[in-house]
Amino acid sequence: MAHSDGLTLESIRNSLIRQEDTIIFSLIERAKYPIIPQLYDSRCSVLPGISGSLLENIVRETEAIQAKYGRYQFPEEHAFFPDNLPDSLVPPNSHPQVLHPAAASININKTIWDMYINKLLPLIASKGDYENHTCVAASDLECLQALSRRIHYGKFVAEVKFKDASEEYSPAIQAKDRDALMKLLTFESVEEMVKKRVEKKAKVFGQEVNLTNDAGNGKCKIDPSVLPCLYGEWVMPLTKHVEVEYLLRRLD
Amino acid sequence: MAHSDGLTLESIRNSLIRQEDTIIFSLIERAKYPIIPQLYDSRCSVLPGISGSLLENIVRETEAIQAKYGRYQFPEEHAFFPDNLPDSLVPPNSHPQVLHPAAASININKTIWDMYINKLLPLIASKGDYENHTCVAASDLECLQALSRRIHYGKFVAEVKFKDASEEYSPAIQAKDRDALMKLLTFESVEEMVKKRVEKKAKVFGQEVNLTNDAGNGKCKIDPSVLPCLYGEWVMPLTKHVEVEYLLRRLD
Structure with missing residues (x-):
């Protein structure tokens, strides 16, 4: 169903599918x-006058810009x-707010950061050294931002699902029943399809x-599993x- | 031929091939x-106190970090x-210099910037608006840095080619004969292969x-040509x- 703000479950799904490629x-x-x-x-930091990890510093300063x-x-x-x-130099955008204002208070990037560094990175890379640490940090920031955008998109998913079936969600919201909300939001067959x-x-x-191999037969740069x-x-x-919190x- | 610094034409070619994927x-x-x-x-800039384009400012400040x-x-x-x-906080790296010190004076990023904005972008995108300009600028910076790295890698290509055949290159270098150097560096069949x-x-x-199409049959997000x-x-x-200048x- 299309809402007055132009947000549909279809447009959100298309965005989530495109974001898979980015990730x-x-x-x-x-x-x-x-x-x-x-x-x-x-x-392990060797830099004078720096507290926190090198990645934290580079991300913090890049985010400030x-x-x-x-x-x-x-x-x-x-x-x-x-x-x-820092405050934004850009005038606030005038588009109608799609999300409930409480959305602004939901930010689970600490969890995403921890997952990325401690769980995901060890699945795609091994310990070692590469001289230009800043290039690696820039690559980490790309991954972190792509994952963060995808996961926080749950706010838009939840908003559309709520608008499409508010009578279904409202009792569980009023009862603060997280488990009931999680059940309403879970479609196992869809999740299996996304994983595939x-x-x-x-x-x-x-x-x-390369020019001699068939598409699909090349060695893979990352373990697809x-x-x-x-x-x-x-x-x-x-x-x-994020959807439940929203x-x-x-x-x- | 492998040199004492570990640089070979093979290792450079492998890097250039991998950089194609990044680009x-x-x-x-x-x-x-x-x-x-x-x-x-x-x-077109609407920001107070900013001179130059928005992209120039974002790139300049990101590069400073x-x-x-x-x-x-x-x-x-x-x-x-x-x-x-700004000066680097990181102690200078102690690895042996591979390139001739004059390499540091070669930077053709102005040309690359101009090519990217005025020639390449119009081939992959059309005029329009996307609200979050900073995200687009970050994406531009990724492209610019990937292209700049690839093109300036010519310094390493030239160094290895020179070491492998200095007697061939030296007369043209001494005569400052750009055309002769360009001829020595050009292999049309290799270039055709790279383009393919x-x-x-x-x-x-x-x-x-998607799950229903065969690999190779999907619609393309960018015109491959x-x-x-x-x-x-x-x-x-x-x-x-860059190779000739080096x-x-x-x-x-």
Whole structure:
């Protein structure tokens, strides 16, 4: 069903499907590099006057620039270090707000950061060194932002699902019944299909293509089975977590 | 032939081939967005106290952070705005210098910037608006950095070719004969092969993959014929330009 704001479940699904490609490209690119302890562990940092890990510092400072130029004025973008961001120079956008204002209080990037560094990275890279740490950090930021956008898109998913069936969701929201909401939001057959699709995409996009091999036969730059694991264990559960958090505030 | 510094034509070729994937991924991602006049044209800027285009400002400030954390200490990386970059906090790397010191004076990023904005972008996107300009700028920066790295890799190509056949190159270098150097560096059959390979890669990586279509049959997110054009018209000629500039200084 189309709403006055133009948001439909179909348009959201198309965006989520396109975002799969972005996530997979970013992970294939990240898999070029090893896991560099000096980048992730503040105890390994060798830089004077820096607290926190090198990645934290690079992400925080890059986010500050992006905030200044308006990145976080849009409800699909969430900073990993939202405190003390500079004000935006860009005038506030005048488009009608699609989401309930309480959406702004939901940011699970700490969980996403932890999942990415401690669970996902070890599945696509091994410990090692690559001299230019800044290039690796830029690649990490690409992955983190792609995952964060995908997972926080749950706010839009929840809004459309709520508008399409508010009488179904309202009792569970009023009862603050997370389990009931989670059940309403879960479609196992759809989740299985998503897991199969992202695995197929990783096989296609990750292959080494040359002029003599057939498409589909190239060696893969990333283990395709990482993708259904990423989606099944983290991306889809965290998206639903965002959806539940949003719905719990939807009638405030 | 392997040199004492571990640099071989084979290892450089492998890097160039892998960089094709990075460039194609970045262009497919950029093709999601339109060409936004306010991002590229300083006359369209609406931000107070900002001179230059929005993209110039975002790139300059992002490069300043990356410089601080050491990105430009490595000879494969070149800033688009190299003036007034902050000093690096990272201690200088202690690896043996592979390139002749004169390499540092070669930076053709102004040409690459101009080619990217005025020639390449119109081949992959149309004028339009997308609200979050900062996201588009980040995508532009990915493309620009990938192209810049690829083209300036010509310094390494030239160094290895020179070491492998210095008696062949030295007379043309001493005579400052650019045409003779360009001839020595040009292998048309290799260039044709590269153009075919990048077109094939764009077909494979740009396709829309779903569970019902066969790999190779999906609609493409980017016109694959843009890639042989990009490589034939700009990437390979500019790489050879870098090679010639490097060789002209190689005996200084």
